Amino acid sequence: xxxxxxxxxxxxxxxxxxxxxxxxxxxxxxxxxxxxxxxxxxxxxxxxxxxxxxxxxxxxxxxxxxxxxxxxxxxxxxxxxxxxxxxxxxxxxxxxxxxxxxxxxxxxxxxxxxxxxxxxxxxxxxxxxxxxxxxxxxxxxxxxxxxxxxxxxxxxxxxxxxxxxxxxxxxxxxxxxxxxxxxxxxxxxxxxxxxxxxxxxxxxxxxxxxxxxxxxxxxxxxxxxxxxxxxxxxxxxxxxxxxxxxxxxxxxxxxxxxxxxxxxxxxxxxxxxxxxxxxxxxxxxxxxxxxxxxxxxxxxxxxxxxxxxxxxxxxxxxxxxxxxxxx
Amino acid sequence: xxxxxxxxxxxxxxxxxxxxxxxxxxxxxxxxxxxxxxxxxxxxxxxxxxxxxxxxxxxxxxxxxxxxxxxxxxxxxxxxxxxxxxxxxxxxxxxxxxxxxxxxxxxxxxxxxxxxxxxxxxxxxxxxxxxxxxxxxxxxxxxxxxxxxxxxxxxxxxxxxxxxxxxxxxxxxxxxxxxxxxxxxxxxxxxxxxxxxxxxxxxxxxxxxxxxxxxxxxxxxxxxxxxxxxxxxxxxxxxxxxxxxxxxxxxxxxxxxxxxxxxxxxxxxxxxxxxxxxxxxxxxxxxxxxxxxxxxxxxxxxxxxxxxxxxxxxxxxxxxxxxxxxxxxxxx
Ligand SMILES: Cc1ncc(C[n+]2csc(CCOP(=O)(O)OP(=O)(O)O)c2C)c(N)n1
Ligand SMILES: [Mg+2]
Numbered sequence: 001x002x003x004x005x006x007x008x009x010x011x012x013x014x015x016x017x018x019x020x021x022x023x024x025x026x027x028x029x030x031x032x033x034x035x036x037x038x039x040x041x042x043x044x045x046x047x048x049x050x051x052x053x054x055x056x057x058x059x060x061x062x063x064x065x066x067x068x069x070x071x072x073x074x075x076x077x078x079x080x081x082x083x084x085x086x087x088x089x090x091x092x093x094x095x096x097x098x099x100x101x102x103x104x105x106x107x108x109x110x111x112x113x114x115x116x117x118x119x120x121x122x123x124x125x126x127x128x129x130x131x132x133x134x135x136x137x138x139x140x141x142x143x144x145x146x147x148x149x150x151x152x153x154x155x156x157x158x159x160x161x162x163x164x165x166x167x168x169x170x171x172x173x174x175x176x177x178x179x180x181x182x183x184x185x186x187x188x189x190x191x192x193x194x195x196x197x198x199x200x201x202x203x204x205x206x207x208x209x210x211x212x213x214x215x216x217x218x219x220x221x222x223x224x225x226x227x228x229x230x231x232x233x234x235x236x237x238x239x240x241x242x243x244x245x246x247x248x249x250x251x252x253x254x255x256x257x258x259x260x261x262x263x264x265x266x267x268x269x270x271x272x273x274x275x276x277x278x279x280x281x282x283x284x285x286x287x288x289x290x291x292x293x294x295x296x297x298x299x300x301x302x303x304x305x306x307x308x309x310x311x312x313x314x315x316x317x318x319x320x321x322x323x324x325x326x327x
Numbered sequence: 328x329x330x331x332x333x334x335x336x337x338x339x340x341x342x343x344x345x346x347x348x349x350x351x352x353x354x355x356x357x358x359x360x361x362x363x364x365x366x367x368x369x370x371x372x373x374x375x376x377x378x379x380x381x382x383x384x385x386x387x388x389x390x391x392x393x394x395x396x397x398x399x400x401x402x403x404x405x406x407x408x409x410x411x412x413x414x415x416x417x418x419x420x421x422x423x424x425x426x427x428x429x430x431x432x433x434x435x436x437x438x439x440x441x442x443x444x445x446x447x448x449x450x451x452x453x454x455x456x457x458x459x460x461x462x463x464x465x466x467x468x469x470x471x472x473x474x475x476x477x478x479x480x481x482x483x484x485x486x487x488x489x490x491x492x493x494x495x496x497x498x499x500x501x502x503x504x505x506x507x508x509x510x511x512x513x514x515x516x517x518x519x520x521x522x523x524x525x526x527x528x529x530x531x532x533x534x535x536x537x538x539x540x541x542x543x544x545x546x547x548x549x550x551x552x553x554x555x556x557x558x559x560x561x562x563x564x565x566x567x568x569x570x571x572x573x574x575x576x577x578x579x580x581x582x583x584x585x586x587x588x589x590x591x592x593x594x595x596x597x598x599x600x601x602x603x604x605x606x607x608x609x610x611x612x613x614x615x616x617x618x619x620x621x622x623x624x625x626x627x628x629x630x631x632x633x634x635x636x637x638x639x640x641x642x643x644x645x646x647x648x649x650x651x652x653x654x655x656x657x658x659x
Contacts, residue, residue: 037452037453037633038451038452038453038454038455038458038631039454039455039458053470080368081589086631089453089631089632089633089635091631097630097631097632098630098631098632098635099455099456099631100453100454100455100631101455101631102455102457102458103455103456103631110427115455115457116414116455116456116457116458117414117415117418118415119387119418143485148386148387149387151386151387151388152418153388153390153391154388158505179386179387180358180363180366181359181362181363181384182358182359182363182384185385186362187386187387188386205351253362253363261520279504297459310632310633310634310635311630311632311634311635311637313634313635314640315624315630315632315635316625316627316630316635316638317625317627320626320627320628
């Protein structure tokens with residue numbers, strides 16, 4: 001049987017997952033040093049979800065998520081320098097320093113944010129899918145949400161419209177088992193998110209979100225389905241966040257053993273590294289080269305984020321409205 | 328009654344605890360209010376004392392639990408609905424305005440909705456545009472609501488208790504940056520409540536009136552100190568309640584000072600300052616020696632960058648300059 005992934009694809013996926021992990025570690029440090037402020041939500045532990053899904057997308061596809069968005073942006077191939085500089089609130093950031101960690105966008109990469117209001121991205125993603133269908137551009141919108149967000153009413157209003165109008169949208173519920181300090185058992189009656197589209201005829205799947213290959217496989221099914229005009233699809237990703245909800249959360253609602261257990265047994269990056277070595281027989285040196293390269297990329301991003309100047313004071317009043325009329 | 332020192336956070340908690348103890352229909356509901364003891368630890372210890380029937384953790388469904396609170400109030404209970412921050416009340420605004428605020432009137436006085444919506448309001452620090460919204464003017468726009476926004480711990484406690492006992496929907500706007508601040512003005516008497524709708528003159532002065540609420544009261548008081556060094560005696564009015572506004576106290580002050588500066592952290596257009604300006608035109612025109620000056624936040628969504636955020640918010644120096652302008656002094 002051929003391998004589920006080519007060596008080149010594997011190296012690329014490993015590169016992206018590790019980039020996210022190392023990027024987030026540095027972001028955490030910069031927060032500790034006071035260079036990043038406000039809310040900062042790290043993606044560590046969930047890397048396989050976004051990397052697996054993004055790996056099968058086409059250039060015209062669109063992506064939207066909430067505030068735990070650094071991983072999504074890096075997986076959309078946004079420049080780590082621009083992302084890190086937004087975290088430090090500098091002019092070289094993707095939003096010129098005006099958005100911050102939770103509010104970043106890239107038209108060029110079809111990344112539509114970066115949203116701070118839990119659940120609000122879900123109807124917006126549905127609207128992006130509406131535009132794909134309207135314009136007949138063959139695109140699909142990937143709309144990410146958390147297990148907590150999945151309880152917002154607008155999610156179900158979206159499911160109904162998406163199914164009614166057969167919109168090309170894949171809803172990805174990143175079930176990391178907690179919304180802030182509340183476990184899914186305490187927030188959700190019948191916490192099976194993949195089945196929540198049933199009433200509207202939306203197919204769903206539960207996927208091991210810590211296994212890159214499983215994510216990729218399921219994403220292909222879901223995206224093909226949506227792209228073929230059949231309508232929306234729900235993927236529930238069973239995953240885990242390693243850090244507190246944000247930098248100010250000591251995460252006392254879960255045990256150290258629980259966190260360590262996941263890191264030890266299910267770490268998406270360790271697992272995939274072993275797979276590359278044992279199954280794909282990729283020489284360890286090649287993997288180490290990637291690891292070295294990422295160190296440099298992340299250090300450069302940090303350096304850029306520290307030295308990029310603050311936005312010019314005149315930027316306070318720009319970008320509120322577009323200039324001109326009828327343009 | 329003795330006055331004791333505590334933080335605003337503790338004062339709010341004590342207010343809720345006393346009212347929940349006093350009246351079995353009072354309960355607290357919101358995201359992370361119970362097991363996590365509040366996202367900002369305002370409900371610290373309440374679950375331990377009152378149990379999960381009275382202190383209820385919700386899913387992240389603001390529109391749902393705000394509406395549920397309204398229904399519970401119609402049904403004879405007295406809900407305290409916490410928004411983790413008021414930014415998220417935007418999800419629930421329809422229930423607050425269309426259901427809570429209007430139903431007494433629409434029912435010809437039958438229904439009534441004794442409910443408190445509370446939580447931190449306005450800018451915290453570096454949390455960006457979607458998490459820095461001040462709702463004072465938005466909610467104060469609506470008949471059928473009362474809107475309170477206290478500064479000190481003592482006021483926070485006595486006014487939250489008044490809000491819980493009030494038979495109407497009350498929007499209670501707190502401030503995250505004030506939570507940790509100590510004040511020596513907290514009454515230990517569980518029956519001490521303050522009337523809603525009464526401002527407080529926090530500093531007397533004869534030259535210019537400064538009106539402010541919530542965190543801006545502290546800035547106004549600091550500005551008054553600096554102004555005193557320059558020979559200007561500012562009178563600082565802590566509005567405490569935004570709706571109904573204590574116009575009487577402001578007019579009395581303006582009759583004495585003949586000059587007024589209004590201070591708020593939110594946007595200028597149709598803000599609290601605009602309302603005060605209109606009221607002064609109507610009720611104190613003959614006493615004004617200078618036009619009212621509004622000190623407000625910049626008319627933009629809140630930027631994240633440190634330097635821009637600083638520029639977007641009223642600073643003590645901005646208030647000092649505005650007061651001097653109102654007094655026709657040359658700016659420093
Ligand atoms: C409408 C709204 N309510 C509350 C919040 C505060 N809040 C931010 S993140 C969060 C938890 C969300 O959990 P989940 O959807 O599971 O995503 P995760 O953080 O686990 O990625 C809450 C309650 C918010 N930002 N928006
Ligand atoms: Mg979650």
